[in-house]
Amino acid sequence: MPNPKQPSMFLSGRAQKACQSCQIAKIRCNAVAGSPCQNCNRKGLKCVVNRKNRPRRRSSGQLSKPSPAVTSDSLSAISISPTPCSSDVAHMMSFSEEDFWNTFTNLGPSAPCTPAGFSPLALLPAFINPLPIMMSQDTVECLRLNGVLCLPSIRLQSALLQTFVETVLPSLPIIEWQGFLNSIHDGNGGHGSISLLLYLAVMFSATTFVDVEHLLEAGYSSRREAHEAFFQRTQLLYKANYETDPLVVVQSLLLMTYRLDTSDGHDSRHWMRAAITVARSIGLFQDVPGVFNVHYSASLWKRVAWACYITDCVISLRLRCRTTIERAEFRHQPLTEEDFELDALPFENQVLSPTCPIIRNVKVQRDLALVCISSARLCTCISDVLDLQGKQSIQNIRTSVTSTFPTASPSDDFSSRVFASEMELADWANTLPPPCQASPLDLHNMDEEPTVILHRNILHMIFYTTVAVFHQSQPFPSSKFCVQLAANQISRIMSELYQRDLQHRLPVVGVTAILIALIIHVAEMKAPSSEERDEALQNFQLCLDVMTSLRELYWEANTAAAWALRVIQSVAFKGGSEDHCRFRARASSSDSNITDPLSSAVPLMSIPPLKMN
Structure with missing residues (x-):
């Protein structure tokens, strides 16, 4: 049955040729008329067009040959250095909400594999999950050209991580921060690995609050440039379907609500709705055993669910609109101290500065946990207030009717x-x-x-x-x-x-x-x-x-x-x-x-x- 909401743009024929950025963004490209295409020229991107022609679509009975593997020789020139130039950052255009569903063809905890001949060490450090095997060489090349696979300097990473822990994490406790920092400190994957999407989203959320001197030292001309550069890398990786773990996607989308620039129409509410769409698909708001939550700790599952609820309420309060999450669908019990990580980070872990007040001060951790618990309680009140605000106009109409028709009465409810x-x-x-x-x-x-x-x-x-x-x-x-x-x-x-x-x-x-x-x-x-x-x-x-x-x-x-x-x-x-x-x-x-x-x-x-x- 055809989808009545399908955008009209899909009714037109596919372009004969498209650059790599437009292919990943799933937008129409006019590279056939010459490079750079209109989209890349407007956004200042590198317009890379495949030299070979697009192969014909095979019938369902034919077996397709696997994409050529990316060899370590072809990646030997990749530099793991900061790329702060804004012209190297992909600025993806909007896409429909249906695309959120198409992203998850294999919902479940991610276990990305490394294809033959592919050297993950040539791209990313060992504590980062390698690129998935289904990712094509063209996509990898586009990510590389736009700086997604190039992490910033160690000094900037440390500053952004500390800012995240001090400023973002207390109000958005969506990660198990000790395991997160231990994985980074170990460096070789011995303490587990983390998602590149989540890591980029964590650093992006901190660009708003980190000392601007760190950004200037890294080569950015302003905070706004650094903020947009980190966001575009995070968004490009998200749209490239790198991450298949739905909970990690929810965590990353919650952090993407910190975006400041809304010129493309994708404000914080847009990313909040995207996170809620994925959360609903895995039953995140249900406090019952399910297919997905058995892979995660109960406290993390509960905290991420409440983080969705809190963020939705705060965004709705700022925009003076009703919340997206209904009270009836949210079944989790209130947060308690037992749901938080209250423990000192080992002294041998020096990812963050020893002056960071949170990582080894359990009293500070407990105080911040109580603030977050109180914030969750407050958001239940905010949800009711915004719901009443939405019904205020209806009540005013009823009051007007009462003055005209005395038989009518206002709603006692x-x-x-x-x-x-x-x-x-x-x-x-x-x-x-x-x-x-x-x-x-x-x-x-x-x-x-x-x-x-x-x-x-x-x-x-x-x-x-x-x-x-x-x-x-x-x-x-x-x-x-x-x-x-x-x-x-x-x-x-x-x-x-x-x-x-x-x-x-x-x-x-x-x-x-x-x-x-x-x-x-x-x-x-x-x-x-x-x-x-x-x-x-x-x-x-x-x-x-x-x-x-x-x-x-x-x-x-x-x-x-x-x-x-x-x-x-x-x-x-x-x-x-x-x-x-x-x-x-x-x-x-x-x-x-x-x-x-x-x-x-x-x-x-x-x-x-x-x-x-």
Whole structure:
């Protein structure tokens, strides 16, 4: 039966000749008119066209000869050196969601084999899984030409891995990090090997947060260039069907949601949906024994499933849309400490710097695990809030009908769900374990581990963003206070991160949180009290300064910062350098709305909403 969703592009005839990049990307190529083709010329790629003609398609009764093996002699000139030039990076075009299914013809843990005459050591280190036997020579050559098979320098790899462990892994615990690092440290495969796709995805996710000096030293002209180069290599390998282990594919796709550039229409939600598609195909969201999860540890299976759920909720919160994963289909029990790796890495493993606070400090590991557990709990609240937001317009229509036809009545179920969501948020904030509780910035915690401070503040930043989104559309007596509280607390969080120089490690949802706070502070600038206006202006300046510092990382920050500057000009702000820097002394402020701990402020949020009669 024909697929009605099949794109019309497949109705046209196949091109007589296509370059290797277009063949892997499964896009139409006009190389027959001359090299380079239009796609490679536009993207600045090396356009390599096979010299021999395409063989005729054989009938089903004929046996096809195997592709010529790649000999070690033909690969002897391959250099295992960094290739930071952006012109060598493949920029693949979009493809349909049906292609995600076509990728997995052999679902199961990967066991790639090495073809005769193929030397994996000529391409990749021994701790990396070799290329699969079904990969053609043309595909291997295309991957090589575009730098996919050339790992960066050891120094850059180490910096990216440490940044991943400190910044990405605590909120996305999708790998067994000790085995991962032991495989890299061993180097010869004695402690197992890892997927090249996953390894590239891990390094790619860290390019957003690593010290830019490491990227410049490696030859990249900017963070954005390095970020896009690593992404294009990861994406090219993914589309080349290198990986056949579906769980590894899910892990890699989750890391690909960190992509910043969305000019091709593939934003973080696109890659999240791709990960969910694969996850559903293997029953990842089911807490029952299955065909696939018997090959993995139960804790890893559970953590990857929850990572999908958390990432889906955070992306949906940022985009103000419903989550893709339904609560009814997610059957896993809540995360516990037993689901995490809490153990010190052996001292002989020197892949990461000894100064890395996580690898040998079990207390820090436990604190970060508790933050992740609290994040998972919060995401169940976020899912309900976003679902209510989606039904808000329907409820407004019903209210309008009630005013016209008195016989109609609003949905009592909707009102009860609104009340339940408000109580869930308050209960979450009031039952946090001590390592996750917010506290004012003062001298006694200045020596606290920065990694824990960062992720705890990100947790509360997401919470207050949810509070603002929830109460901005709810006509409760407490809604105005809760919205103002959320904006002030987001400003407090940004102040602490700014003073500790941690704002550069904020995820992209931080831009959303700051923008929401800016909008609320603009409204507060119209308050009749001069004290309230000054406080709003001070908060606005703080958020604007942090947003400006994020412009290097996120293009959304450019737009938001430009808008905020126009707002400042519109209110005729004439403060000098003293006003511009006064937020730096914010820690000594005595304003209770800013420095009060979360535990003393949140109970006021539990005021019941108005009953709808």
